[in-house]
Amino acid sequence: MNQPFPRRLLVANRGEIARRIIRTARRLDVETVAIQHQVDAELPYVAEADFAREITGEQPVGAYLDIEQIVAVARDSGADAVHPGYGFLAENAGFARAVEAAGLIWVGPSPDAITAMGDKVEARNRVAAAGVPISGGAGAALSDVDEAVREAWQIGYPVMLKAAGGGGGIGMTIARDADAVRREFERTKAIAARSFGSDRVFLERFVESARHIEVQVLGLADGTVLALGERDCSVQRRNQKLVEEAPALGLAPAVRQRLSEAATNAARAVGYRNAGTVEFLVDARTQEFVFLEMNTRIQVEHPVTELTHGVDLVEQQLSIAATGSVTPGFAPRRHGHAIEFRLCAEDPVRFFPSPGPIEQWEEPSGDGIRVDSGYRAGLAITPHFDSLLAKICVFGETREAALARAREALDGFTAGPLRTNLPFLRELVDRPEFTAGGYDTGIVAAVTSAAPTRR
Known part of the structure; x- marks a missing residue:
């Protein structure tokens, strides 16, 4: 019979969600390992974990995004599982693969599922094939502004331009006519590239209410x-x-x-x-x-x-x-x-x-x-x-x-x-x-x- 829970869990996060995970782990008699950049050393979650390890980085956010360092801490601390919480590396398929490659339990979906749902165009295609309603048509990301204008006409205005790799409301722009599509298309691509490392964008109908x-x-x-x-x-x-x-x-x-x-x-x-x-x-x-x-x-x-x-x-x-x-x-x-x-x-x-x-x-x-x-x-x-x-x-x-x-x-x-x-x-x-x-x-x-x- 499989062990019902991990034995020792590294929480690859900070603040509120780290405390939340630690609270449940303690109730289940699962040991926890907290990671913290020095700016977070006094936060409550650090003291509440069974073990704490410092992670380093010139920028604090960068430390919590350092896959190699965090996996190394997990292995060195004797953890057998990693919970990513939300934000940071929680939806990073590369992190999930690295955790699994280290022989640790990844508390989340498979890297393939993360990848499929992380790209909004791929996600729309996959769910549409399963009968889930989507706005606009399935297919590839927009190739150029002329294609964007044609698709907007087919969908019907107003439309929203969105980053294929987006999240958190970033890379979303409303366009109410063809001129606005032409004006916003390149800007949205630039925001997408800067924020998510990919300039792929697509269109959806914008619902006013x-x-x-x-x-x-x-x-x-x-x-x-x-x-x-x-x-x-x-x-x-x-x-x-x-x-x-x-x-x-x-x-x-x-x-x-x-x-x-x-x-x-x-x-x-x-x-x-x-x-x-x-x-x-x-x-x-x-x-x-x-x-x-x-x-x-x-x-x-x-x-x-x-x-x-x-x-x-x-x-x-x-x-x-x-x-x-x-x-x-x-x-x-x-x-x-x-x-x-x-x-x-x-x-x-x-x-x-x-x-x-x-x-x-x-x-x-x-x-x-x-x-x-x-x-x-x-x-x-x-x-x-x-x-x-x-x-x-x-x-x-x-x-x-x-x-x-x-x-x-x-x-x-x-x-x-x-x-x-x-x-x-x-x-x-x-x-x-x-x-x-x-x-x-x-x-x-x-x-x-x-x-x-x-x-």
């Missing part, structure tokens, strides 16, 4: 793919998420079922194994949906699925990596409502990063409140990394109960004197655009334009 809905999946070694409900991630600034909730409000039961089936079909199309998320763009008016992308890792917003299904997704990741299957008796059942708010070190009006010292730090607690954080008082937010400070998660038997807990939790969080987006989050939970549900990806712009002097 869109909802960003995603489905959590778990792929098993025998080819089974389990779907654990959907999350609404439409509260975004600059195409990056701020608030997520589960389940998504206002979806017709048939649409909810089709989303689940499309997600499992997409995962099966690449032989997906371990935890992943399939993202869709849903027309808020018609509820028609198209495939957006697949994230081949644990998501930042995974707690809302955990809260509404009574599961630990990191535990299931470790089990699938070690045995090919979920833990015995795994039987998720959706109930209640959960919302996650991303607390970030950024100003609450323009949402620009705002690093600085943390002198006050107090987290809320109580029934239905969960905080996943990466910091504490006495530390500082550096400009080297993402601005995420903590995830404030709430659960209630109804959405109204979850909103009440959200107000309590947001009011009970203190972080200063650095500027955070907490004032925006507090305002959002009382805005009718949010409390009524059914909002689309334009909600942040609507709220901020109505309160431009928020501090």
Whole structure:
């Protein structure tokens, strides 16, 4: 019988997600190895791991992207598995191959699945062949601006130019006519090349009133793919998420079922194994949906699925990596409502990063409140990394109960004197655009334009 979990796990990440993984590993009696650049030496996750190893690099981010160094640390520390978390090398097929080549367990999907879903053009082709709806036609990336104009005419305006290797909202441009396509095509290619090492771009129809809905999946070694409900991630600034909730409000039961089936079909199309998320763009008016992308890792917003299904997704990741299957008796059942708010070190009006010292730090607690954080008082937010400070998660038997807990939790969080987006989050939970549900990806712009002097 296979060992149900790895014996010693290297966490190839930092901050909040490293703490999150370490917490589950400790409960399962799995030893953990933390890696840290010297700028992170005082972060809580380092002390909470069983072992800690310093990684070096002239630039702190570069240290967490150094595949050779991290694999060497994993081997030298006696780890038998590596969990990449999210960001950094989590969706790097080369890292996955290097981990496996070193004889270690990779806690994630196969390198081939990462590669297939990492290239947006290849991903669209693969899922379209499996019957998953996409926007526009399948095929190769655009060869030149004239082809882009022809395809835009076929799709119908407005369209969005997107980087084939993109992510995080980078390399996305809206074009409402042929002149805009011609004007933006080369610029988008340049952004794609600079950001992702590839200038390949493609087109999708732009949905004016869109909802960003995603489905959590778990792929098993025998080819089974389990779907654990959907999350609404439409509260975004600059195409990056701020608030997520589960389940998504206002979806017709048939649409909810089709989303689940499309997600499992997409995962099966690449032989997906371990935890992943399939993202869709849903027309808020018609509820028609198209495939957006697949994230081949644990998501930042995974707690809302955990809260509404009574599961630990990191535990299931470790089990699938070690045995090919979920833990015995795994039987998720959706109930209640959960919302996650991303607390970030950024100003609450323009949402620009705002690093600085943390002198006050107090987290809320109580029934239905969960905080996943990466910091504490006495530390500082550096400009080297993402601005995420903590995830404030709430659960209630109804959405109204979850909103009440959200107000309590947001009011009970203190972080200063650095500027955070907490004032925006507090305002959002009382805005009718949010409390009524059914909002689309334009909600942040609507709220901020109505309160431009928020501090």
